[in-house]
Amino acid sequence: MPHQPSPHKPGLPRLSQAQVGLTREIEVQDEQGLRRRLHIPCERPLTVFVDKRELITLMTLGVAPELLVLGYLRNQGLIHAAEAIESITVDWEVGAAALRTHAGLSEAWAQKTAKRTLTTGCGQGTVFGDMMAGLEGLALPAPTQARLSKSALYAQLVQMRAQDSVYKQAGSVHGCALFEGERLLVMVEDVGRHNALDTIAGWLWMNHPGRLQAPVLYTTGRMTSEMVLKAAWMGVPIIVSRNGITQMGFDLAQQLGLCLIGRAKGRHFIVYSGFERFDAML
Known part of the structure; x- marks a missing residue:
């Protein structure tokens, strides 16, 4: 499990540390008709709101939901700096994550989130906007530096x-x-x-x-x-x-x-x- 930073670091978003059970014990019956108990992983919806605007619902185990929201927005190219986010608060009672930015949403945000691409990700992933946009400026460490x-x-x-x-x-x-x-x-x-x-x-x-x-x-x-x-x-x-x-x-x-x-x-x-x-x- 990833450990979220504590205490809060100046300039970075404040994260709630919502906890939830990761497995559930149930009764099953095997091929011989015998009953026993085993654990299955939990799956729960987490609806993400950005400045009170609903963005998407993620199906998740719930290990570190605040980091999931942060990383999801980063990997979608919707947030370009963690410093742009004021806080991320997760409430499992309502299954929601509320993200608050410092400056509010821009018109470019609305345009990018208007287009969705369903991917082959487990649980049917979603990518916003053009998946390949900006790749020409992407620079990875040279092979001599990363082997x-x-x-x-x-x-x-x-x-x-x-x-x-x-x-x-x-x-x-x-x-x-x-x-x-x-x-x-x-x-x-x-x-x-x-x-x-x-x-x-x-x-x-x-x-x-x-x-x-x-x-x-x-x-x-x-x-x-x-x-x-x-x-x-x-x-x-x-x-x-x-x-x-x-x-x-x-x-x-x-x-x-x-x-x-x-x-x-x-x-x-x-x-x-x-x-x-x-x-x-x-």
């Missing part, structure tokens, strides 16, 4: 297997984690991999406003164009997935210079793109 060795990859996979996770207890969730080299910075689980990634984006804004050295994103989900694009906007040039890749995710990674490593389980993996960022000899 991953095989030994570091194996160390990351070992750490992910050791995590005490909702998935181990209840299944049916995706996880994302951010590494700096072999050091695990944060791990988040949610009902959709895009939610987990957005929450990490919010955590980054609150804890590491500058660029990380050699950041690596791990995800249990497939590497689609949405995941590649969000990682790129976060300044992360390497993605490791337990799953596979889509054609558009591959093409976008090639265009942006990302290294995509998939089917990463145990000692096995496939490097799909960005070979210059991976060192198979170390």
Whole structure:
């Protein structure tokens, strides 16, 4: 679970720290007719309001909802600086997140949020405006500055297997984690991999406003164009997935210079793109 910054840092938004149960125990019946109890992950709607204007409803586990909202707006390109936000307050009794900006909404905001694109994200993700707008100005760390060795990859996979996770207890969730080299910075689980990634984006804004050295994103989900694009906007040039890749995710990674490593389980993996960022000899 990501730890939200406390005490409040001047200039950054004030975040409530809403807590909610992540799993629920239910009674089931197995193939032999025997009844037993097990845990399933919770899924709940969170409707996001920006300056009292309803934006979207996210289906989420609720691990760190304030960071999810912050990262979602960042990855959508709707907010360009955390300092523009005064506060984010989550109330689980009504299932709402109220975000307040310092300056109020602009006409450009209204125009951008008028167009939505449904993506392949779990739970049917939504992207506002033009997904590819601004990519020409995106600059990722050079391959000489951001590389991953095989030994570091194996160390990351070992750490992910050791995590005490909702998935181990209840299944049916995706996880994302951010590494700096072999050091695990944060791990988040949610009902959709895009939610987990957005929450990490919010955590980054609150804890590491500058660029990380050699950041690596791990995800249990497939590497689609949405995941590649969000990682790129976060300044992360390497993605490791337990799953596979889509054609558009591959093409976008090639265009942006990302290294995509998939089917990463145990000692096995496939490097799909960005070979210059991976060192198979170390």
